[in-house]
Amino acid sequence: MKKAADHYGEYLEAEKARQIEKGCTPMAAENRAKRHMSKRILRDMTVEWRRAVSQIDEEAHGILADRATYMMAAE
Numbered sequence: 102m103k104k105a106a107d108h109y110g111e112y113l114e115a116e117k118a119r120q121i122e123k124g125c126t127p128m129a130a131e132n133r134a135k136r137h138m139s140k141r142i143l144r145d146m147t148v149e150w151r152r153a154v155s156q157i158d159e160e161a162h163g164i165l166a167d168r169a170t171y172m173m174a175a176e
Contacts, residue, residue: 113138
């Protein structure tokens with residue numbers, strides 16, 4: 102039983118088909134499709150990384166603001 106392809110697997114197959122239509126051999130099409138898919142994965146990881154860092158920054162800013170308010174009240 103073949104495992105269902107995720108969206109990267111679907112992209113890989115579509116890209117391989119596009120490369121074959123352009124005239125690449127099946128092996129070259131596979132290699133080019135893998136390179137394109139790798140770039141897409143890196144792009145998606147970068148987007149998620151930036152989203153996670155911005156959430157951490159917002160939380161840290163809130164904590165620091167609470168501390169500053171507490172310290173000012175203590176004076």
